[in-house]
Amino acid sequence: MGLGWFPKTPGGLERYVYDLTHTLAANHDRVELCGIDLPEVESNYPIKLTNLASANDSILQRFWSCRNNFRKTRGEKPDAINLHFALYSFPIMDILPKDVPITFNFHGPWVSESEQEVNQQKLSNFFKKWLVEKRTYQKCDRFIVLSQAFGKILHQQYEIPEEKIHVIPGGVDTQKFAPRLSAQEARSRLNFPLDRPILFTSRRLVNRVGIDKLLNAIALIKPRIPDVWLAIGGRGPLEAALQQQTKELGLENNVKFIGFLPDEDLPIAYQAADFSVMPSQAFEGFGLALVESLASGTPVICTPVGGMPEIVQQFSPELITSSRSENAIAQTLEDALLGKINIPSRSECRDYTTTNFNWDKIAQQVRTVLLSK
Structure with missing residues (x-):
């Protein structure tokens, strides 16, 4: 049970579920993915897709649709059940077969993340955490987290016993994200500057990802590195405010908002950059963009938040x-761009990623947990 459909919904959870299910299917497991707004596919598609509801419906309508449509579409009993999002798992928990192990992949504290992004009413938070999240988790046999940091949150905030928690990092498609272009070739394809130091970040533009801190950091290093250039990929509710901040800091010639990047252009953007940057301020359970960048041969600068330092x-x-401060971000950016610290090579970035975060390896670790008794 997932959430939406990647790449139509380009979130980290959606990408994880997409890559996991397709890797398992490629290794001859029979996989059914249930979710919201899943597309119609041809009969020879490698996984079975079961759409349960529309994201345009109200929450109560989605609950009702998830429950009814899940019940109607059941066939033979599965060997394992893997849940990824509490909101859409909650309505079907009592329908699931009682003698099949249930593994929940905890991608983050839903309530806390919601509070960071929008102003939530206390009643809404109570509903999410106590009626949906906790009740769903109570019925699960084991959990997978992408980092020790999120394992700690799951144990402390949701009272899940440590012995039920398995830490398995996320994976990356090392064929898709690979250093096939020189930096100059990649820059030419995207119309990036050819002769300037380039930073790249691809984030949803919300509070917790720290783009405002990154912009302030660019302003701090500009006097010493006047030609530094930052490409910001992604959209979100803070886009207009961040563009205004860029103007107020006098960074119009140093920062470009490139909007939503098509999925096929993302590896090219990583290869075009000298460094990718993850200035997150909270709730970064893994940091998929880190391993995507490293697989593409580009080193990553990140804040000490969540699971990112573990990578x-x-x-x-x-x-x-x-x-997490803008001063600390600025110092590391400056040291890296001026060569004051050791920078891993393209091949070192690539080798580290293929050794530790290849999806074939990660999927087999997940499969072992899913099928354990």
Whole structure:
């Protein structure tokens, strides 16, 4: 049970579920994916897609549709059940077969993330955490988290016993994200500057991702690196405010908002950059963009938030900022761009990723947990 459909809904959870299900199917597992707004596919598609509801309906309508449509479409009993989003798992929990193990992939604290992005009423938060999240988790046999940081949240905030929690990092499609172009070729394809130091970040433009801090950091290093250029991919509710901030900081010649990047252009954008940047301020359970960038051969600068340090610490610890602050981000950016710290090569970035985050390897680890008794 997932959420939406990647790439129509380009979220981290959707991408994870898409890659996991397709990797399992490629290894000859029979996989059914249930979710919201799933497309119609041809009969020879590698996985079975079961659409349960429309995202345009109210929450109560989605609940009702999920429950009814799930019940109507049941066939033979599965060997394992893997849930990824509490809101759409909650209506079907009592319909699931009692003798099949249920594994929940915890992608983050839904309530806390909602509070970061929009102003939620206390009643809404109570409904999400206590009536949906906690009741769903109570009926699950085991959990998968993408980092120790999120395992800690799951244990402390939701009282899940540690022995039920398995830490398995996310994976990356190392065929899709690969350093096939030179930086100059990639820049030419995207009309990026050819002769300037380039930073790239691809984020949904919301509070927790820290783009405002990154813009302030660019302003701080501009006097010493006047030709630095930042490409910001993605859209979100803060886009207009961030564009205004860019103007107020006098960064019109240093920052470009490139909007939503088609999925096929994302590997090219990573290859065009000297560094990709993840300035997150909260709730970064894994940081998929980090491994996408590294698989593409581009080193990553990140803040010490969530699971990101667990990826970068053993590989290039000097590229983790000392704090989440704009001053700390600016210091690491400047040191990296001026060559004051050790920077891993393209091949080192690539080798590290293919060794540790290849989807074939990650999917088999997940499969072992799903089928354990």
